[in-house]
Structure formats: structure tokens, C-alpha cells
Amino acid sequence: MSALKSREAILFAAILTLLLLIASRFPGFVSPQNLVSVFTDTAPLIILALGQMVVILTRCIDLSVAANLALTGMVCAMVNVALPGLPVALVLVIAVTLGAALGSLNGLLVWKLDIPPIVVTLGTMTIFRGLIFLLSEGQWINAHEMSASFTGFPRSLLLGMPVLGWIAVLAVAVMALVMGRTTLGRAFFAVGGNPHAAVYTGIDVGRTQFLAFVISGALAGLTGYLWIARYAVAYVDIAGGFELDVVAACVIGGISIAGGAGSVIGTLLGALFLGVVKNALPVVDISPFWQLAISGAAILVAVAFNARAGRSRGRLILKSAEQPQ
């Protein structure tokens, strides 16, 4: 655990250093107001990364999160167009339920048919995008077609921060509780850490992976509504390629791609790192294409770091290393 903690500390220090560097030339960037807006801007990434974290912990991967987000968002927008008076609370229920249903499709295919998760979610990713096109007939749903309460909810301020940001805070808190304090959270770590051992201890590996996909789907669905409402537009290609940012946030945050190791705090920091880079580059007047190079480099550094941590731990298995002489 201590290696994990220190890894998170290093990431936190990296984010702080980044902020200080930017602040040295653009003090405005670190004003409380701007930091809140950076956080809010990163909120969708944080929420999706939390779902992806659970999936990766169980040795799977969910490439369909962005497509799930777009499909659920489109459905929410269409529901809003058809029933403008529907309370936002109900829209949220629809978004989470539909997202979870789409996630459970991934989960069932992995659990019952034993198809590798990367193949399953690559397939459903394409299917979801296709469904959006069929539903919308390729049309956009624009701001003027949506009701004010529908688009206003994520942007409404609460204690100085938009609701979107607060939902990310809530998601972090809930996931921290689930991962750290529930038997389900324990099962996620066990299944990823050693699936063979988990079976013998009475954990159903397939069912646990299924639940991971349901959680990832539910969070993607939730983000779907928030995303559409925040940008007040819904179309087929929304959040295209965003699933890679989500996986990147997890990897940078120290979630082992081999499963079983990682933490909610790490994921949060991984997402924040990408969020700060993305928001800072335009300020520092660097081409946004640099963002790709920087997040790519961050992934490589993070993975190399994890590999090193794993190697130094391996040595301690020697009997005599533990008790010299």
C-alpha cells in the first residue's frame, strides 16, 4: 500500500508543480474561480474514469463508455423534446438506468459468453453510435429545442460551484465508500488481483465483472445527460474518442492495467492531471495538439513507473530479504 500512496503523492506533486509553473506566468489560472471552472470542466472525465477504474480493476476494459454517454445523452435530449415538463430528477433516473442497462449488456456478454472485454466493448461502442444515428436520423438536437430546466441543471451554482462539479465530488465520495468499505469493492480488488484465488473464496468472478460494467455504464449514462445539457447539443459523434481519455486518466492515476491495484484517489488525480493540462495549454498559448503528446507521455511515464514499483516489490519475496541473516 505504501508504494501506492507514494505514487499518488508523486502525481499530486506533479499537478501542483504544473499549476505553479503556469501560475508563474499566468497568475489568473490559479485563482479560486478558475480552479473551480477547471474542476467542473474535468468533472465528466472524473465520473467516467471512476467507472472505468472499477472495470480495469477486474481485469477488463470498457471502450464503450463514450458511445454509451452519447446514446444516453441523445435519448435524454429526445425525451426532453417530447416531454419538456419532465422533472430533471426523472431525467437523471432515466439516464442512470439506461446507462446501467447498456453497461449490463457489456457485462452479460463478458460473463455469460466469455468474450474478451476489449472485443465486447469495441462491438457495443460501434452499435451504440449506430443506434444514435438510427434514433436521431443523423439530426442534431440544439439548445433551442431543449427546456431551460433541462440545460440549466448542471450549470446551476451551488456554493460557488456548478452542480456538475458537485456531482463529480459526490461520485468520488460514493465510489470511495464502495471500494473501501463494501464487500463488493473488496470483490473487485480480489477478482482483479487473482481471479483463480477469488473463485475459491466464494466470489463469482463473472458476476463481479458484470457488476463492474453496470457501474461503468450507469456512470456513463449519468454523464451522458450532464454532457448534453451542459453543452446544450446532442448529435451522433458527441464525445467521440473520449473513451481513450478515460482509460488514460485511469492509467496515469496508477490503476494497474493488469487488474487488482489502484485507488479512487489515484483515479481522481489522474483525471485532474489531464484536466489541468487540457485547460492550461490554451492559456499558455500552446497548440491543443500538444495536449495529445503530453497525455501520451504521461501515460508512458505512469506505466513505466508502475512497472518499476512492481519490480522492486518482487525482490522482497526472497525469504532472506525480509529477515536479513
Add this chain to the structure above:
Amino acid sequence: MGLQPNASGGTPPVLALDRITKTFPGVRALDGVMLELHAGEVTSLIGENGAGKSTVVKILTGIYQPDGGEILLDGAPVRFAAAQDAGRAGVTAIHQETVLFDELSVAENIFIGHAPRGRFGLIDRAAMQRRAGEILRSIGAEVDPGAKLRDLGIASRHLVAIARALSVEARVVIMDEPTAALSQKEIEELYLLVEQLKQQGKAILFISHKFDEIFRISDRYTVFRDGQFIASGRMAEVSEGELVQMMVGRAVDQIFPKRKASIGGEVLKVTGYCHPTEFADINFTLHRGEILGFYGLVGAGRSEFMQSLIGITRPSKGVTRINGRIRVIRSPADAIGAGIVYVPEDRGRQGAILDMPIFQNVTLPSLRQTSKSGFTRMAEEFALAREYTERLDLRAASLDTPVGSLSGGNQQKVVIAKWLATKPGVIILDEPTKGIDIGSKAAVHDFMSELAAQGLSVIMVSSEIPEILGMSDRVIVMREGRIAAELAGDDLSPETLVRHAAGIGARGEAA
């Protein structure tokens, strides 16, 4: 420690280690060790786990470089900077878990790294196929050189590994626990092969934990303890007791500390267990405080039956009664609920979760007890983990440390603590002492007796005859998925066990 190189007389060694030292950060793995390997002779390297045997193998094969001392090939110092150097010098190893490639053909496996080349430096497949066939025939292996390795059984894989060793024109063959995964019949075939290799003048280094085979095939021995050279000599001039004493540094007077436990009433009754492909008609009863041995050759269906008993696989029919009541077990969770736990054979792969802290590993199968409506309760978890790790005398800085940072022996203790913490009525131990050294074996056996004495019922699956005879109150012998015999008391002898396991008739030539 008074060995002089060449002091043993006879022919000079093909390969020798002279005062080899190897240090890892904080550990001296080898401290000035000596080893001599002679042409046409088998030398057994004997030592407990952690004595430095694996390090020696890695130095001989060029994977590790020694920090001090010399490797002498035909008396001249050499340096093996990489595995290829050792290969070129004619040193080859057949590993504990043989390193072969599933998706390649037998011939490709034999010649990987030194395939015969044709025009333009391309691999000459026809020549490779032909030479592979020749080598396989020379060791009497009926293996098709064109077959995919994936389709071969474990014994044939060993033959391929040996063929590979021969293909490089090896002068020194290292066999690291070659019999660990083999059945008795396959082991006999391996002995014949070793005999052939000797006649071809190879120098063989043999590493095994089984004394019967060490005595059976070795000409010389070398004993290490804690990375130090202890003694070497001719096999004919040493007794088993002396070797054990050199290994552990103390006399082991009683290897099987079986205590007389009072055997109580029926705990588990299994009737009519069948599986479409793995086993059929399994019936037996298990009593309180009893150790029931399950003996059989590898592949007799013992582990398959046990996995079905605990709900990992489904039997096609069969009834389990626990304390007289029928219990339906559909999953390992049901089995734990019914008080049956299974400690699998492959504890590395199927045992602990290395990234998880000790306490979470211990409580994993007991989460129902230590949690409330889905939420874990730290205090209860720590209390349970503390109770059982203390009982097993587990040494760790804190219960919060990941299991992966513990030594192998302590990891085993975590796995056992995990199962005892479920307070089972029946504990199934699959090959409980496989691949562990003699000192730790005695500790496991001692512990097993203690469990039985406390009223637990133990099923011990084992392929080691001394262990089965020394520990069991009663033995069930399985053969080809069926119960071949149930033996107790005077019926129990190595001969009867082997005869029933191998299906040899009363007048057959049992071992």
C-alpha cells in the same frame, strides 16, 4: 567446509563452481559454494527451499553472473555473460516448469534459437523436422515432430524438453525438479532417460525434494544450506538420515508427527458422485477428527472430484450430506457456508491475492461474518485476521502490508489462515507439501495433526506415498476417475497403494 576441488578423485569434472558468491541487495544468496559435475554421472544438489539451488542453476545457465569465484569448464575459467554463452558451452537446463511454447510445433520447440539454416539464412524446416524426429526416436519418445505442443500431455512435454536439451549437443544437463508434475509411470520413464543420458556421457545435475528418487538415480550429492556449501560425496557412502541432517542442520527424528486423534461421528457423506467426463461413482464417508488420504496417479481425477465437491464444477449427479443433512452445493460460496473449504494445490496461482493486505486476504472467504449489509467492518476484520495469523505464528510488520511483500512461507500461512478463519468442519488439502522443503513439510504435517486433534475432518490429496502412509487414518485410492480401493490399517503399504493406483493385478509386477 573442507572440500578441495578434485578431492573426490576419479575423472576431472566437466563443469565446476569454485567458491562462487552471489549477493542480492541485502542478501547473500550464495557464499563461496563449490559444485562439481562429472561426465556420465548424476549429481544431486540437495538443500531446503532458500538454500541457493535456484541461484546456482541461474548462474550455470548464464542468467545470473556471480559476484565472486569461478566457473571452470574442463578446468579452465569461463564466463557466461548470457544464456547463449552457457548454451554454446553445452550447458542446458530442463526447468521446474518447463519453458516451452504452446503454439509452436514439437520440432520448432526443440530447435528454437538454434534451428538449422538453409539458403539466405532461412530456417530449413525439412532438416529441422528430420533431426527432431531422430532425436525423439533416440530417446524412445513417440511424439510427432509436427504436432503442436499445445496438444501434448505433460509427460510428452518433458520428452520434448529433454529432446531440446539433446539437440544442442549438451554436455551438462540440469534437471530442476523434473518429476514434480509427473505420475509414477512417467517418473519411471524419466529414470530410463536419465540412464541413457548418463551412457551418452552427459554430466547431469539433478535437483529434487524427493529422497527416494535422489537415492535411486544419483551417483554423487552436494548439500547446500542457507547459501553455503555443506558437504559433497558419493551417494553410496551416505544414508538418508545423514543427508537430512546436513540439509537442515539438525537431526529430524520424526518426520510424520501423526497424533492419535479420537475419531468421532460421521461429518461428510458423499454418495454416487458422477461427472460426464472426469469421474464416476464416488462414495465415501468422512468422520470427525479423521485424516482421509486420497491417493492416485496424476490425472486420476482426485482434484477434479474435489473441485466438484466444493461447487466449482457441477457433478452430473451425486448427493452430499453434512452431519446427516443433505446440502446442495452449487458454488464455492455454498461450500464455505456448509463448512467445507478447499486449499488448492497451486497456492501461488490459486491462493493469495498479492496486492491485497494480509487482513483482507484472511477475511475474504469470511466476509459474510465480518460485514453488515454489504459494508465491511474494519474492527471485526482485524480481530479475525489477528486471531488466525497469531495462531499460525505469522511474522509480518503489520496486517496492513500486502501479502506480496511476504516470504513464500508466510504467504502460505496467510492462505491457510484464510481458510481456518471460516471455521470449517471439513478442510480439503490438495498436495499440501508439494515442492516445499523437508523442514516446512514437517510443520505442515504437524499442523494437520493438530487440526484433526481439534475435531476438524481433513481430506488430504497427495501423490507422495510416505506422506499418505504417515498421515492418513484411511486412504482412498483413485484410478481413472473411479475409486479403486479403500484401505486402512494393515492393508496400507506402498505396494498396495501403487498396485491399486496403477491397476496392476494381485500377481502383477508392482513397484
